[in-house]
Amino acid sequence: MKFFIDTANLAQIKEAHDLGILDGVTTNPSLMAKEGIFGEEAVINHYKTICEMVDGDVSAEVISTDYEGIIAEGEKLAALHKNIVVKVPMIKDGIKAIKYFSSKGIRTNCTLVFSSGQAILAAKAGATYLSPFIGRIDDMNWDGMELISQIAHIYSIQGYETQILAASIRNPLHIVKSAEVGAHVVTCPLSAILGLLKHPLTDIGLAQFLADHAKGNK
Ligand code: E4P
Numbered sequence: 001m002k003f004f005i006d007t008a009n010l011a012q013i014k015e016a017h018d019l020g021i022l023d024g025v026t027t028n029p030s031l032m033a034k035e036g037i038f039g040e041e042a043v044i045n046h047y048k049t050i051c052e053m054v055d056g057d058v059s060a061e062v063i064s065t066d067y068e069g070i071i072a073e074g075e076k077l078a079a080l081h082k083n084i085v086v087k088v089p090m091i092k093d094g095i096k097a098i099k100y101f102s103s104k105g106i107r108t109n110c111t112l113v114f115s116s117g118q119a120i121l122a123a124k125a126g127a128t129y130l131s132p133f134i135g136r137i138d139d140m141n142w143d144g145m146e147l148i149s150q151i152a153h154i155y156s157i158q159g160y161e162t163q164i165l166a167a168s169i170r171n172p173l174h175i176v177k178s179a180e181v182g183a184h185v186v187t188c189p190l191s192a193i194l195g196l197l198k199h200p201l202t203d204i205g206l207a208q209f210l211a212d213h214a215k216g217n218k
Contacts, residue, residue, distance in 0.1 A: 102126030
């Protein structure tokens with residue numbers, strides 16, 4: 001399973017990259033705004049910087065919601081760097097655009113996915129990645145992981161090549177469960193990735209080992 005980090009924060013991207021386990025980055029307009037990145041030029045420069053930092057897929061989201069606008073924006077984004085994956089919302093014109101991008105060899109990430117029906121449409125259109133938003137579904141008191149599991153089953157029996165990119169991850173358990181039910185990729189905040197490291201028995205065990213080792217040095 002691939003690990004992407006879900007942020008536009010360069011320090012966090014660097015920290016995850018330095019761990020040696022990072023396969024890519026996802027961003028969205030809200031994450032860009034959170035870093036104070038506004039305006040086309042600033043946004044484009046930020047994508048270029050991220051692409052130079054990480055040798056992996058970098059999702060860059062279109063703002064347009066009409067077919068022509070999505071195509072124009074997506075082609076411009078894709079031309080920025082070989083790492084760019086064009087992130088397209090799950091709407092009617094988005095599906096048409098994904099089909100177009102797929103025919104041109106431009107990779108896509110279909111975002112804002114909340115049902116298996118949407119997942120089937122995106123796969124039929126040839127999306128490279130599909131982003132079901134686990135955390136936002138859980139927030140509604142539904143089961144985000146059940147959705148990932150159902151999509152994984154459908155994609156497997158239908159032979160769809162679209163990769164399931166579990167998104168809106170909130171915690172380490174979401175990562176473990178996503179791996180268990182067959183997600184191909186998880187995109188996570190740095191806190192969830194680092195959360196995987198934690199176990200009190202590791203801390204207790206290490207403290208004991210170091211203490212025992214120190215006895216020999218007295
Ligand atoms: C996916 O690519 C999105 O950027 C992201 O995972 C959304 O997560 P959120 O629900 O925490 O905003």
